[in-house]
Amino acid sequence: MRIVGLSGGIASGKSTVSNLFKSHGVPVVDADVITRDALKKWKKVVATFGEEILLENGEVNRPMLGQIVFSDPDKRQFLDRLLAPHISSGIFWEVVKLWLKGYKVIVLDVPLLFEAKIDKFTKPIIVVWIDPETQKKRLMGRDKSNEEDAGNRINAQMPLDVKRNKADIVIDNSGSLDDLKEQFQKFQKVLIEVSKPLTGTRFQEWSLGHASLISGLVLCIKALS
Numbered sequence: 001m002r003i004v005g006l007s008g009g010i011a012s013g014k015s016t017v018s019n020l021f022k023s024h025g026v027p028v029v030d031a032d033v034i035t036r037d038a039l040k041k042w043k044k045v046v047a048t049f050g051e052e053i054l055l056e057n058g059e060v061n062r063p064m065l066g067q068i069v070f071s072d073p074d075k076r077q078f079l080d081r082l083l084a085p086h087i088s089s090g091i092f093w094e095v096v097k098l099w100l101k102g103y104k105v106i107v108l109d110v111p112l113l114f115e116a117k118i119d120k121f122t123k124p125i126i127v128v129w130i131d132p133e134t135q136k137k138r139l140m141g142r143d144k145s146n147e148e149d150a151g152n153r154i155n156a157q158m159p160l161d162v163k164r165n166k167a168d169i170v171i172d173n174s175g176s177l178d179d180l181k182e183q184f185q186k187f188q189k190v191l192i193e194v195s196k197p198l199t200g201t202r203f204q205e206w207s208l209g210h211a212s213l214i215s216g217l218v219l220c221i222k223a224l225s
């Protein structure tokens, strides 16, 4: 199974590229969605940041927590450490589920792919780059935030130019959506061709192969214990 890494800076256009993959039938595991699920369940976040970060419905007020952590690097690191194991295991299970369905290519959309060292497990790595001025403008437009908040969020991440140097494929999203789609068309064909889930006899062969591998492993573990 090929696990494609998709990263970039905040508001550089990762979700927009993810949607292009999804519309071509390539499944995407989204770390931001997994983070939101982890936050819903994770009582320790409340124990650390206080009841005041809760909304009336009992869920974490993410914009408020964002305000707190993006203006205080120590608190941000604390939250990152708290959530990291949940995000990693969430990603792992999503990948396993897609693997069991027989997908040959999946995309991991992880904003902190390099910071969290998840890049080691992905190939190729796509970085969505954007020029700094457009990035700030799009971030402020989308989140209705001011320049200081936007700057804090951008500075909380590894510089986008450093991420660009670590990429196998760079998408420059400083232009229009049509420009973006044109760049996407250039490399997506290869990935999408091999990404279709297996069907019919090929799926049966694949399942039998994996079933014998798993049975073999179980027998080995039993024999050793």
Ligand SMILES: CC(C)(COP(=O)(O)OP(=O)(O)OC[C@H]1O[C@@H](n2cnc3c(N)ncnc32)[C@H](O)[C@@H]1O)[C@@H](O)C(=O)NCCC(=O)NCCS
Residues within 6 Å of the ligand: 009, 010, 011, 031, 032, 035, 039, 062, 063, 065, 066, 069, 076, 079, 080, 083, 087, 110, 111, 112, 113, 116, 153, 156, 157
């Ligand atoms: C701080 C939180 C509550 C803000 O929630 P909010 O809904 O405002 O933003 P959302 O989760 O949609 O994230 C938006 C973008 O912010 C950036 N971002 C989020 N967390 C971080 C972080 N800890 N460090 C740097 N950038 C971050 C990413 O580019 C992300 O795509 C939330 O992002 C969070 O819990 N972050 C910590 C966990 C984490 O590391 N998430 C990134 C997944 S790899």
Ligand SMILES: Nc1ncnc2c1ncn2[C@@H]1O[C@H](COP(=O)(O)OP(=O)(O)OP(=O)(O)O)[C@@H](O)[C@H]1O
Residues within 6 Å of the ligand: 008, 009, 010, 011, 012, 013, 014, 015, 016, 017, 032, 111, 138, 139, 142, 173, 174, 175, 176, 177, 178, 180
């Ligand atoms: N080429 C483009 N032209 C104009 N607007 C764009 C373009 N690409 C993305 N956008 C807009 O910019 C904003 C940020 O894009 P998107 O949400 O895809 O970024 P992201 O990298 O997923 O952000 P985050 O890091 O916060 O998850 C969105 O409002 C999106 O609609």
